[in-house]
Amino acid sequence: MTVVRAGARATRRGAAENFTGEVFQDEVLVGQAPSRMRATVVSFTPGARTGWHSHPVGQTLYCLSGVGRICIGKGSRPQAIYPGDTVIIPPDTMHWHGAAPDRLFSHLAMSENGEQGQGTTWAEHVSDSDYRMEPAPA
Ligand code: MN
Secondary structure (H helix, E strand, O other): OOOOOOHHHHOOOOOOOOOOOEEEEEEEEEEEEEEOOOEEEEEEOOOOEEEEEEOOOOEEEEEEEEOOEEEOOOOOOEEEEEOOOEEEEEOOEEEEEEOOOOOEEEEEEEEOOOOOOOOEOOOOOOOOOHHHOOEEEO
């Protein structure tokens, strides 16, 4: 058994090439083989979001606090997401997630690397007009 103490890992900032706005990442787990699991708590300031991206084995988001947005597929309207919601994103599917324009948001992000170790595929930033589209009703 291992207990990784809270003080042993510093919060990191989301890289500007992959995120818009201020994003903070707290690593929970990077699994050791044969595990390919990765888990991170991601905290988004109002207006902050990921760029468009996909995950080789999909991704699960468990919403922890605030009000967020999820958008699957280019041209789609985002949806509002709330604490307690679980979002299941299929493999190799372009999407973005982040905070509402006027609210903080955090989620636990869980994914697995691909069988060959592939991680996230990143594409362009989400434009302000795509981000600010009125969210679809839940
Ligand atoms: Mn994702």
